[in-house]
Amino acid sequence: MPALRSDAARSRARILDVARRHEPGALRFNDLAREAGVGVGTVYRHFPTTHALVEALTLDTLERLRVLVRAALAETDAGRAVADLLRAALDLQLEEGGLQPVLLAAEDESDEVREAKQEILGGFEQILVRARAAGVVRPDLSTAQVEHLVCGMEHAVRLGASSDREPYLQILLAGLRPA
Amino acid sequence: MPALRSDAARSRARILDVARRHEPGALRFNDLAREAGVGVGTVYRHFPTTHALVEALTLDTLERLRVLVRAALAETDAGRAVADLLRAALDLQLEEGGLQPVLLAAEDESDEVREAKQEILGGFEQILVRARAAGVVRPDLSTAQVEHLVCGMEHAVRLGASSDREPYLQILLAGLRPA
DNA sequence: GCTCAAACGGATAGTTCATCCGAATTGCTC
DNA sequence: GAGCAATTCGGATGAACTATCCGTTTGAGC
Numbered sequence: 030m031p032a033l034r035s036d037a038a039r040s041r042a043r044i045l046d047v048a049r050r051h052e053p054g055a056l057r058f059n060d061l062a063r064e065a066g067v068g069v070g071t072v073y074r075h076f077p078t079t080h081a082l083v084e085a086l087t088l089d090t091l092e093r094l095r096v097l098v099r100a101a102l103a104e105t106d107a108g109r110a111v112a113d114l115l116r117a118a119l120d121l122q123l124e125e126g127g128l129q130p131v132l133l134a135a136e137d138e139s140d141e142v143r144e145a146k147q148e149i150l151g152g153f154e155q156i157l158v159r160a161r162a163a164g165v166v167r168p169d170l171s172t173a174q175v176e177h178l179v180c181g182m183e184h185a186v187r188l189g190a191s192s193d194r195e196p197y198l199q200i201l202l203a204g205l206r207p208a
Numbered sequence: 209m210p211a212l213r214s215d216a217a218r219s220r221a222r223i224l225d226v227a228r229r230h231e232p233g234a235l236r237f238n239d240l241a242r243e244a245g246v247g248v249g250t251v252y253r254h255f256p257t258t259h260a261l262v263e264a265l266t267l268d269t270l271e272r273l274r275v276l277v278r279a280a281l282a283e284t285d286a287g288r289a290v291a292d293l294l295r296a297a298l299d300l301q302l303e304e305g306g307l308q309p310v311l312l313a314a315e316d317e318s319d320e321v322r323e324a325k326q327e328i329l330g331g332f333e334q335i336l337v338r339a340r341a342a343g344v345v346r347p348d349l350s351t352a353q354v355e356h357l358v359c360g361m362e363h364a365v366r367l368g369a370s371s372d373r374e375p376y377l378q379i380l381l382a383g384l385r386p387a
Numbered sequence: 388g389c390t391c392a393a394a395c396g397g398a399t400a401g402t403t404c405a406t407c408c409g410a411a412t413t414g415c416t417c
Numbered sequence: 418g419a420g421c422a423a424t425t426c427g428g429a430t431g432a433a434c435t436a437t438c439c440g441t442t443t444g445a446g447c
Contacts, residue, residue: 034413037425059403068427073405133367170375177367178379185360188312189353196349200357200383208382213444216394238434247396252436 053126081138083127090125091145098152108165122183232305260317262306269304277331287344301362
């Protein structure tokens with residue numbers, strides 16, 4: 030990918046900046062263009078689909094999650110590694126509404142996202158393998174199912190008036206332990 | 209509310225019939241009208257908003273849930289009552305995608321829905337009160353939070369390829385028990 | 388079978404979406 | 418710093434969809 034021309038970089042940054050001030054689910058390209066002071070065509074050129082824009086908006090958060098996965102992999106207590114990682118992932122997903130769709134998407138538009146996701150999901154798998162082996166997480170539960178549970182918890186937290194995720198997280202963690 | 213004229217009843221039934229064959233989230237009124245062989249205006253007259261249509265589509269399922277709540281209230285084992293009801297509610301929500309939005313909506317368009325919801329939510333509250341008193345459900349958890357958890361589980365199950373809700377349900381039930 | 392309130396249908400105005408292409412800008416070379 | 422090719426810009430544009438309005442039709446009661 031060749032370096033961006035200076036005007037293109039400026040447009041891209043403006044669009045992302047404006048997009049960050051909108052609800053993640055209600056990104057209307059025409060509005061973004063007007064507010065960013067660029068043409069609609071410019072927005073569509075930089076981000077052919079809404080998902081491409083969401084990926085770009087989410088990239089920072091995804092990198093933070095990647096770092097947290099590495100930290101969890103360095104943790105020797107398998108149970109603590111799972112608890113820390115799930116809490117962190119849930120927090121990030123709550124903070125950045127676009128994260129869940131990006132994590133769940135089967136296809137990624139950007140290579141950076143694909144690489145980050147690969148490390149994140151691989152590390153997560155590894156942490157769960159250890160946790161199952163240590164007997165701190167039910168063995169009859171796939172990695173994908175645990176991911177889905179975190180997404181479900183995000184959904185549950187968002188339904189509440191207060192966004193206190195802790196009770197929900199505790200229920201998830203208690204539920205994950207073997208009977 | 210006066211009885212429906214015969215042609216109106218026919219139109220309404222046709223629209224509901226067609227709507228049932230569509231994805232709950234993608235109900236486009238113009239399409240429904242064409243497929244049902246009525247004018248768009250007719251659709252909008254019967255169902256001023258998408259939510260009104262979803263309520264109408266959901267009413268049967270809501271009645272089934274009401275019956276299940278009554279059954280759970282008759283159950284003497286508080287823990288079993290909770291488990292049975294949550295499983296049933298989750299199944300119904302998975303079966304009828306419109307149920308979650310209807311249950312969560314603060315305002316209801318139809319009186320029948322309002323009444324059914326009132327009994328359902330009241331009964332659910334009662335069952336949880338008993339369960340907390342019996343020490344089979346964590347006391348630090350509001351009824352609303354448990355409702356949100358069920359909705360979160362629905363979300364989690366839908367994310368999976370297989371729609372086997374049982375593992376998710378087991379995790380929820382295990383998590384709900386006091387530590 | 389007459390009346391009239393109720394229901395019907397679809398034309399239409401108002402939005403939003405996404406593309407296309409002539410104009411303008413940029414960075415490179417000399 | 419002038420010329421040039423490549424890239425990007427911007428918004429006009431048409432397609433798709435929403436929701437309303439009103440002249441016409443239908444059905445129920447007398």
